[in-house]
Amino acid sequence: MTTTPTTPLTEKQTTSVIKRQKTIGYAAHSPETPLAPFSFERREVGPRDVQIDILYCGVCHSDLHTARNEWQNTIYPVVPGHEIVGRVTKTGNEVTKFKTDGLAAVGCMVDSCRTCASCREGLEQYCIPGFTGTYNSEDKILGGVTYGGYSKTIVVDEDFVLRLPENLDPAAAAPLLCAGITTYSPLWHWNVGKGSKVGIVGLGGLGHMGVKLANAMGAHVVLFTTSEHKKEDGKRLGAAEVVVSKNQAELDKHLESFDFILDTVSAAHDINLYMALLKRDATLTQVGAPEVLNVSPFSLIMRRRSLAGSLIGGIKETQEMLDFCGKHGITSDIEMIPIQKINEAYERMLRSDVKYRFVIDMASLEK
Amino acid sequence: MTTTPTTPLTEKQTTSVIKRQKTIGYAAHSPETPLAPFSFERREVGPRDVQIDILYCGVCHSDLHTARNEWQNTIYPVVPGHEIVGRVTKTGNEVTKFKTDGLAAVGCMVDSCRTCASCREGLEQYCIPGFTGTYNSEDKILGGVTYGGYSKTIVVDEDFVLRLPENLDPAAAAPLLCAGITTYSPLWHWNVGKGSKVGIVGLGGLGHMGVKLANAMGAHVVLFTTSEHKKEDGKRLGAAEVVVSKNQAELDKHLESFDFILDTVSAAHDINLYMALLKRDATLTQVGAPEVLNVSPFSLIMRRRSLAGSLIGGIKETQEMLDFCGKHGITSDIEMIPIQKINEAYERMLRSDVKYRFVIDMASLEK
Numbered sequence: 001m002t003t004t005p006t007t008p009l010t011e012k013q014t015t016s017v018i019k020r021q022k023t024i025g026y027a028a029h030s031p032e033t034p035l036a037p038f039s040f041e042r043r044e045v046g047p048r049d050v051q052i053d054i055l056y057c058g059v060c061h062s063d064l065h066t067a068r069n070e071w072q073n074t075i076y077p078v079v080p081g082h083e084i085v086g087r088v089t090k091t092g093n094e095v096t097k098f099k100t101d102g103l104a105a106v107g108c109m110v111d112s113c114r115t116c117a118s119c120r121e122g123l124e125q126y127c128i129p130g131f132t133g134t135y136n137s138e139d140k141i142l143g144g145v146t147y148g149g150y151s152k153t154i155v156v157d158e159d160f161v162l163r164l165p166e167n168l169d170p171a172a173a174a175p176l177l178c179a180g181i182t183t184y185s186p187l188w189h190w191n192v193g194k195g196s197k198v199g200i201v202g203l204g205g206l207g208h209m210g211v212k213l214a215n216a217m218g219a220h221v222v223l224f225t226t227s228e229h230k231k232e233d234g235k236r237l238g239a240a241e242v243v244v245s246k247n248q249a250e251l252d253k254h255l256e257s258f259d260f261i262l263d264t265v266s267a268a269h270d271i272n273l274y275m276a277l278l279k280r281d282a283t284l285t286q287v288g289a290p291e292v293l294n295v296s297p298f299s300l301i302m303r304r305r306s307l308a309g310s311l312i313g314g315i316k317e318t319q320e321m322l323d324f325c326g327k328h329g330i331t332s333d334i335e336m337i338p339i340q341k342i343n344e345a346y347e348r349m350l351r352s353d354v355k356y357r358f359v360i361d362m363a364s365l366e367k
Numbered sequence: 368m369t370t371t372p373t374t375p376l377t378e379k380q381t382t383s384v385i386k387r388q389k390t391i392g393y394a395a396h397s398p399e400t401p402l403a404p405f406s407f408e409r410r411e412v413g414p415r416d417v418q419i420d421i422l423y424c425g426v427c428h429s430d431l432h433t434a435r436n437e438w439q440n441t442i443y444p445v446v447p448g449h450e451i452v453g454r455v456t457k458t459g460n461e462v463t464k465f466k467t468d469g470l471a472a473v474g475c476m477v478d479s480c481r482t483c484a485s486c487r488e489g490l491e492q493y494c495i496p497g498f499t500g501t502y503n504s505e506d507k508i509l510g511g512v513t514y515g516g517y518s519k520t521i522v523v524d525e526d527f528v529l530r531l532p533e534n535l536d537p538a539a540a541a542p543l544l545c546a547g548i549t550t551y552s553p554l555w556h557w558n559v560g561k562g563s564k565v566g567i568v569g570l571g572g573l574g575h576m577g578v579k580l581a582n583a584m585g586a587h588v589v590l591f592t593t594s595e596h597k598k599e600d601g602k603r604l605g606a607a608e609v610v611v612s613k614n615q616a617e618l619d620k621h622l623e624s625f626d627f628i629l630d631t632v633s634a635a636h637d638i639n640l641y642m643a644l645l646k647r648d649a650t651l652t653q654v655g656a657p658e659v660l661n662v663s664p665f666s667l668i669m670r671r672r673s674l675a676g677s678l679i680g681g682i683k684e685t686q687e688m689l690d691f692c693g694k695h696g697i698t699s700d701i702e703m704i705p706i707q708k709i710n711e712a713y714e715r716m717l718r719s720d721v722k723y724r725f726v727i728d729m730a731s732l733e734k
Contacts, residue, residue, distance in 0.1 A: 117647075126647045126669075189671070289668060290664060292663060292664075294662075295661075295674070297656045297657060298656060300653055300674065301653065301656060301676030301677060303676075306674065306675040308667055308672065309664055309665075309668030310671050
């Protein structure tokens with residue numbers, strides 16, 4: 001996710017000299033080279049900033065796409081990571097929401113224009129000039145590019161820092177910051193709740209969160225997977241039914257019955273199979289991003305169905321999601337790795353060999 | 368539009384002997400042969416039926432697709448026509464809404480199950496077991512198949528007959544029964560009104576009605592056409608702006624600005640050009656039916672946009688549309704033809720050589 005830099009720096013920012021501090025992390029220096037140790041600078045804490053010692057960082061598919069320049073927008077060196085959980089080590093003198101030693105979290109955004117219609121509605125993810133991504137975005141304060149959570153520390157304006165419920169395992173909570181909000185936001189926006197019949201397509205990092213969250217919202221959850229062996233796990237995670245989508249007869253039992261379907265699959269797949277399962281006026285929302293979706297217009301027209309998309313979630317909504325997860329005891333199923341295994345983890349992700357999210361134990365950085 | 372016959376006949380219908388009367392029309396007997404005169408039978412007027420002497424019948428692209436079996440579902444011989452305006456010549460003794468000699472109209476449906484959730488909501492076009500199409504559907508009363516409006520008379524249950532406002536030219540009003548309602552229904556459903564910025568893609572039979580109706584609803588209408596020479600006509604019909612969609616710079620002026628876009632184009636085209644013009648949370652609705660729509664997921668995801676479809680409209684809504692057209696003096700721009708020119712008209716439609724709808728003067732049938 002890149003942003004188009006259009007917001008001018010404020011006078012205060014441009015005239016004051018921004019102090020810097022050193023930190024360390026892991027960066028990719030080219031599409032072909034493995035991630036490796038990297039020293040770089042963060043800004044010193046400003047009046048509204050929170051400095052966080054990163055404990056855990058989830059590993060998102062976007063990290064891999066960006067590290068390898070698969071979206072043709074990477075600025076090297078790149079420090080990926082936008083599922084960040086840590087402990088507050090310092091706060092600016094105007095900060096009111098965070099205190100030293102408390103847990104805090106940072107997701108996919110560290111700033112936005114704050115003035116456009118989307119920002120004013122708390123939907124910073126749809127910021128019209130473009131939000132500042134946690135990595136690979138223009139750093140409007142320090143100059144250069146933003147660096148993400150595969151690192152020791154991060155400094156973020158408190159408006160873009162989240163409170164983490166104390167009852168959640170902080171490592172397993174890290175993936176909530178992207179995989180969690182990416183699935184929570186559309187489920188919430190399209191009114192999933194008690195009595196809804198909801199389909200989740202795909203059981204990966206996003207899909208397994210979708211199953212847990214939709215189930216906690218009170219929906220009857222049907223998981224669609226191409227893998228027969230994922231049936232049991234789907235049920236354990238909260239699906240009332242698991243349908244192997246290669247089996248047309250199984251799909252046909254669900255024709256025209258869903259209130260909402262969340263499609264988390266990034267690989268090429270036939271969404272018309274799932275469109276046919278929606279009720280009249282219902283929506284299938286795509287959060288994975290295959291290169292192209294080949295849609296049969298008849299599946300839309302004959303039942304006034306909609307195909308939509310959704311991007312992460314706003315800051316207010318992300319906090320609501322974390323509080324919801326705190327209340328329901330929801331975290332991600334994770335496999336913890338040291339940062340030294342990040343390149344191997346990327347290879348395993350490409351083989352879907354992870355249940356269901358890698359999380360980096362950032363203490364490993366100094367080993 | 369075909370229906371799956373699942374509603375059983377009522378006891379009354381199956382035990383009574385349905386009387387028949389002869390009529391004449393034009394039918395296709397195979398995909399390759401031209402339409403030609405055809406004698407067939409209608410039922411005699413039952414207690415709830417209205418018999419209509421057809422004055423005018425609009426020529427819809429569906430007629431051509433069905434006559435030539437392009438949807439692989441045609442039952443021959445087929446009498447097309449579902450934009451029917453005529454004069455009532457006889458009514459059953461339980462009919463309350465129509466009187467002999469009054470004007471009446473029939474659109475794409477002549478019956479539905481009347482009991483499913485869609486029918487109960489007045490959305491018979493989405494009848495779950497399937498509505499009875501005006502032609503090429505199972506005739507559940509007489510047996511065999513329904514025959515459409517390229518004919519002298521038709522007999523229809525009064526619940527599926529519409530009142531035509533007396534101030535409208537009945538010939539030019541005929542296309543309202545399909546082209547009119549197909550565009551009115553989505554404009555209404557997606558809340559087009561005063562202050563909306565609405566795009567209409569394509570200036571054919573559907574598109575020209577979309578421009579007129581959206582303009583009458585109070586919207587700022589932008590017509591998208593590939594034909595430079597249609598600019599003037601677009602403005603005459605009610606578009607505030609006409610954009611030649613081959614010109615990317617013209618499109619770019621409208622990025623992220625539309626509340627709603629109605630896409631009426633049936634030929635293959637790149638809808639991503641138009642998706643990018645929608646505001647956050649806005650919808651593009653397809654009423655034309657290209658074989659496949661190739662959608663870029665990013666255009667959906669980055670602004671939570673929707674791509675939807677819509678099918679004609681319910682009976683109640685069709686009456687509201689006719690009343691709206693009466694109030695605003697809206698009809699179709701038509702070219703009148705005798706039935707003997709129907710095959711030539713089909714060829715001209717394939718070349719888009721009609722402004723903007725052919726209407727058959729049914730008096731020609733007996734010449």
